[in-house]
Amino acid sequence: QKEVEQDPGPLSVPEGAIVSLNCTYSNSAFQYFMWYRQYSRKGPELLMYTYSSGNKEDGRFTAQVDKSSKYISLFIRDSQPSDSATYLCAGSIQGAQKLVFGQGTRLTINP
């Protein structure tokens, strides 16, 4: 079993919809959780990170962590075609040497 599981999709939604992207993880020691966005033919770029449980909001994006169920979510409000990309979740233990990534979900926002 992978430490971080993510449905690869693809996920296709109309412009303006609320998008929910989800991951589950198995390592209880994870304390930092990150979302990266990867456009086609580009490297992943950090979108948001959260520490432990709770929500974090940045503009149209909200990251949510539920440690009791080991569930990570990213919500995109008022989705735009420019949000079309692959989204990767990742977990990290504080002070650890590496990130553990999910498989990535490919998202398309249709105009």
Next chain:
Amino acid sequence: DADVTQTPRNRITKTGKRIMLECSQTKGHDRMYWYRQDPGLGLRLIYYSFDVKDINKGEISDGYSVSRQAQAKFSLSLESAIPNQTALYFCATSDSGTGGSAKNIQYFGAGTRLSVL
């Protein structure tokens, strides 16, 4: 200019050839990483280095080697390329200072698309 630069961006080679992928960074970070990305498998760690004298294997290091020539340079070699090494390769960096080590936030290059025929 990009903070993390990978060369070449694309490479086609034949089975058995030796290939080197290069990564340089201007972010001043001490930690560098090499990943490969395959459809449905996400990013998998090949090697990582926390400073010039520190090299560590990741989860899929077989068939690969690395060299940390300087704090800013980290190269990945395929000694004898095989077709199942066809993938997208990414270099990443992170900063152990200012709390960066706690979060392990990594910054990626644009990638090298490698095809082994």
